Amino acid sequence: MTNFADLGLSQKVLSAVTDAGYTIPTPIQAGAIPPALQRRDILGIAQTGTGKTASFVLPMLTLLEKGRARARMPRTLILEPTRELAAQVAENFDKYGKNHKLNIALLIGGVSFDEQDRKLERGADVLICTPGRLLDHFERGKLLMSGVEILVIDEADRMLDMGFIPDIERIAKMIPFTRQTLFFSATMPPEIQKLADRFLQNPERVEVARPASTAQTVTQRFVATHGKDYEKRAVLRDLIRAQDDLKNAIIFCNRKKDVADLFRSLERHGFSVGALHGDMDQRSRMAMLAGFKDNLITLLVASDVAARGLDIPDVSHVFNFDVPIHAEDYVHRIGRTGRAGRSGASFTLVTKRDMKFSDAIEKLIGQKVEWLNGDLSNLPEPMESHDTGRRERGRDGRKDRKKDGDRAPRGRSDHKTDTVRADSEAEIEAVVERVEAVKPARNAETKQSNGHRPERPVRAASPANDDNRDRRNRHRRDHDDGPTPVGFGDEIPAFMLIAGKA
Numbered sequence: 186m187t188n189f190a191d192l193g194l195s196q197k198v199l200s201a202v203t204d205a206g207y208t209i210p211t212p213i214q215a216g217a218i219p220p221a222l223q224r225r226d227i228l229g230i231a232q233t234g235t236g237k238t239a240s241f242v243l244p245m246l247t248l249l250e251k252g253r254a255r256a257r258m259p260r261t262l263i264l265e266p267t268r269e270l271a272a273q274v275a276e277n278f279d280k281y282g283k284n285h286k287l288n289i290a291l292l293i294g295g296v297s298f299d300e301q302d303r304k305l306e307r308g309a310d311v312l313i314c315t316p317g318r319l320l321d322h323f324e325r326g327k328l329l330m331s332g333v334e335i336l337v338i339d340e341a342d343r344m345l346d347m348g349f350i351p352d353i354e355r356i357a358k359m360i361p362f363t364r365q366t367l368f369f370s371a372t373m374p375p376e377i378q379k380l381a382d383r384f385l386q387n388p389e390r391v392e393v394a395r396p397a398s399t400a401q402t403v404t405q406r407f408v409a410t411h412g413k414d415y416e417k418r419a420v421l422r423d424l425i426r427a428q429d430d431l432k433n434a435i436i437f438c439n440r441k442k443d444v445a446d447l448f449r450s451l452e453r454h455g456f457s458v459g460a461l462h463g464d465m466d467q468r469s470r471m472a473m474l475a476g477f478k479d480n481l482i483t484l485l486v487a488s489d490v491a492a493r494g495l496d497i498p499d500v501s502h503v504f505n506f507d508v509p510i511h512a513e514d515y516v517h518r519i520g521r522t523g524r525a526g527r528s529g530a531s532f533t534l535v536t537k538r539d540m541k542f543s544d545a546i547e548k549l550i551g552q553k554v555e556w557l558n559g560d561l562s563n564l565p566e567p568m569e570s571h572d573t574g575r576r577e578r579g580r581d582g583r584k585d586r587k588k589d590g591d592r593a594p595r596g597r598s599d600h601k602t603d604t605v606r607a608d609s610e611a612e613i614e615a616v617v618e619r620v621e622a623v624k625p626a627r628n629a630e631t632k633q634s635n636g637h638r639p640e641r642p643v644r645a646a647s648p649a650n651d652d653n654r655d656r657r658n659r660h661r662r663d664h665d666d667g668p669t670p671v672g673f674g675d676e677i678p679a680f681m682l683i684a685g686k687a
């Protein structure tokens with residue numbers, strides 16, 4: 186078995202790796218680090234969760250020990266598809282580079298140009314960027330790319346999905362041909378192979394997992410459900426509550442709008458929940474992520490783009506509220522659990538409409554996924570959740586889902602839809618504020634099973650004017666199985682409070 190000490194890394198790096206608690210390199214690290222240290226190009230085919238980040242950060246740190254950065258001339262450049270991934274890579278430099286005095290500059294959207302300019306002015310040893318922000322800086326004349334010795338292109342298949350390849354090609358043209366290029370992708374579709382052929386010179390190919398394979402340690406189940414959103418939400422709630430060993434979970438939706446709707450519904454049902462989607466600002470995304478990592482939030486509803494590659498250790502469950510349209514996204518989603526050999530569970534809600542997507546997933550991963558309670562052919566008549574059955578009936582026994590805010594109001598006009606959207610945004614912001622306030626006071630009591638909201642930290646953090654809201658939420662929780670109040674009570678959907686035209 187290879188040890189870190191055998192890979193050719195510097196003493197400073199080895200000592201930081203030891204302090205991080207790692208003794209044995211992962212296969213991508215063992216395969217990529219020695220040739221990277223010899224300044225070879227690398228084609229790394231590896232999913233996140235395999236230790237891929239350290240496989241380029243550690244040799245870069247070692248190589249950067251010789252030489253100095255000059256103003257506006259970064260020495261190395263790392264391109265990441267999302268801000269979160271870029272921030273995560275920067276964290277890796279902090280962790281493994283703690284014995285170095287390197288200047289690391291993170292150029293991502295949502296952060297002021299001024300601060301980033303100052304870092305560039307001082308001379309960056311490592312520039313970590315999303316492609317758009319890098320080009321913005323370049324166009325403002327703040328960057329000279331002629332000093333870049335190492336270029337890292339991470340998550341190339343994701344870059345392709347997000348339409349970043351033309352930007353990457355533009356950036357690569359600005360960097361000297363003599364550079365070393367480290368290129369990583371979880372999968373190698375033909376477009377990515379072509380790109381790799383163009384960018385890399387005689388690369389060392391390191392492949393650690395069959396493309397599109399799911400970890401053996403993850404239990405995967407399909408769950409047959411009817412197709413209406415409120416029916417799916419009820420199935421999801423029952424499923425979450427049935428998980429005795431749920432520590433935390435990511436719930437994936439296909440669309441940003443659905444992330445906001447599902448977040449809102451789960452929040453109203455008393456779950457400890459956060460949201461992560463591409464339209465949220467940087468501060469909110471970071472706060473949500475930090476809250477989730479610190480166990481202040483148990484369930485994180487997310488879109489693919491926002492969640493791709495996030496390094497959240499030890500996620501116990503992944504729920505796919507929607508079957509992903511691209512089968513490869515399934516592999517990435519499932520890859521959030523069962524990391525580093527731990528066990529994990531994933532559940533994918535499948536409706537009749539989704540059959541072609543679930544078939545494509547099975548084809549891609551080369552295995553059949555078991556159904557939890559029988560497949561779609563055995564689906565009973567529209568189901569009721571254990572909680573919705575009674576809650577959603579009015580006194581006369583008629584269903585009235587509007588009361589618990591679970592069903593998106595049926596407003597037809599844009600005005601109403603906008604109001605609902607504004608409400609979701611406000612509620613997401615409220616969670617962000619609670620997390621930001623609680624974070625320093627994190628303690629073990631925040632951990633709670635089955636996704637229900639941890640009472641203490643959230644309440645302790647709530648500003649005084651949130652008290653009423655909290656009380657209402659507690660009322661909702663306490664009466665989850667109880668009779669529904671007549672009329673709307675304090676559950677009136679916000680859009681109904683807007684005065685109509687006289």
Ligand code: AMP
Nearest residue numbers: 207209210211233234235236237238496
């Ligand atoms: P990544 O694939 O870079 O997202 O890394 C996945 C996780 O594995 C991160 O939490 C790393 O801190 C962790 N990790 C990286 N290298 C090792 C190692 N050699 N042994 C154990 N865990 C590691």
